[in-house]
Amino acid sequence: MTMLEVNGLGKAFTIHHLNKTILAVDEIQFSVHAGEFLGIIGKSGSGKSTILKSIYRTYLSDAGQIIYDSKQFGKIDLIQASEREIIFLRKNEIGYVSQFLNVMPRTTCRELVQNALLEMGETKETARIETEKALSYFEMDEGLWDSYPNTFSGGEKLRLNIAMATVKKPRLLLLDEPTASLDQQSKRKVREMIEKLKQQGTTLVGIFHDIEFMEGLCDKVFDMKSNEMSVVLEGVPHES
Numbered sequence: 009m010t011m012l013e014v015n016g017l018g019k020a021f022t023i024h025h026l027n028k029t030i031l032a033v034d035e036i037q038f039s040v041h042a043g044e045f046l047g048i049i050g051k052s053g054s055g056k057s058t059i060l061k062s063i064y065r066t067y068l069s070d071a072g073q074i075i076y077d078s079k080q081f082g083k084i085d086l087i088q089a090s091e092r093e094i095i096f097l098r099k100n101e102i103g104y105v106s107q108f109l110n111v112m113p114r115t116t117c118r119e120l121v122q123n124a125l126l127e128m129g130e131t132k133e134t135a136r137i138e139t140e141k142a143l144s145y146f147e148m149d150e151g152l153w154d155s156y157p158n159t160f161s162g163g164e165k166l167r168l169n170i171a172m173a174t175v176k177k178p179r180l181l182l183l184d185e186p187t188a189s190l191d192q193q194s195k196r197k198v199r200e201m202i203e204k205l206k207q208q209g210t211t212l213v214g215i216f217h218d219i220e221f222m223e224g225l226c227d228k229v230f231d232m233k234s235n236e237m238s239v240v241l242e243g244v245p246h247e248s
């Protein structure tokens with residue numbers, strides 16, 4: 009079953025003060041089946057993050073279609089979807105993790121993870137238990153659970169980000185360099201979690217500078233250089 013189909017995706021940015029337009033991505037085409045992991049590779053500035061942000065609708069694309077098979081809405085074009093539909097999908101079906109923590113101010117680490125579960129309808133008790141499990145799993149120091157994350161280290165912020173997104177067991181998970189500032193032990197944890205989610209049917213699209221991290225995780229690779237998708241048979245996908 010195709011979970012995500014990107015057809016002819018294009019996105020340009022207008023830089024007003026320079027009076028110029030940058031074509032960030034053009035004619036992007038790929039598809040991902042349920043439970044598959046698609047890795048996007050390509051050099052810096054080639055448009056990898058723009059693709060993920062277009063899927064999550066942080067950016068509104070200028071051309072093409074992004075057809076997502078939603079549990080709630082059936083097949084839906086994420087470019088045409090209403091704000092209300094996008095908010096629902098972000099709460100319930102589609103997760104996004106980047107290197108940057110962008111969260112409600114004056115909300116503790118524990119509350120952030122709990123709120124993610126409460127907004128998808130979990131009971132307070134389940135949210136409490138699952139939150140503690142997720143924070144322990146990603147080895148967040150218990151002394152930080154009731155602190156505000158603005159003072160957290162880069163790695164702590166990242167682990168919180170990943171905990172918030174994965175605790176919801178999203179149907180589609182978008183990973184934009186989620187292991188950027190993590191140590192080997194934390195990377196292993198993230199990898200294990202990705203494997204677990206895959207087994208549970210989560211579909212993933214991810215970008216990793218650390219190509220070795222992708223080894224054995226990705227089923228397919230989309231190469232920005234050739235604008236083509238290939239199936240990973242064995243080994244490590246090559247950087248373009």
Ligand SMILES: Nc1ncnc2c1ncn2[C@@H]1O[C@H](COP(=O)(O)OP(=O)(O)OP(=O)(O)O)[C@@H](O)[C@H]1O
Pocket residue numbers: 021022030031032050051052053054055056057058059
């Ligand atoms: N919000 C924006 N406004 C203007 N230009 C942007 C914006 N976002 C991205 N771009 C431009 O679009 C192009 C693609 O950027 P993008 O971040 O998608 O690349 P990337 O492949 O993810 O890069 P990296 O690997 O360095 O993170 C770049 O030239 C970038 O400067």
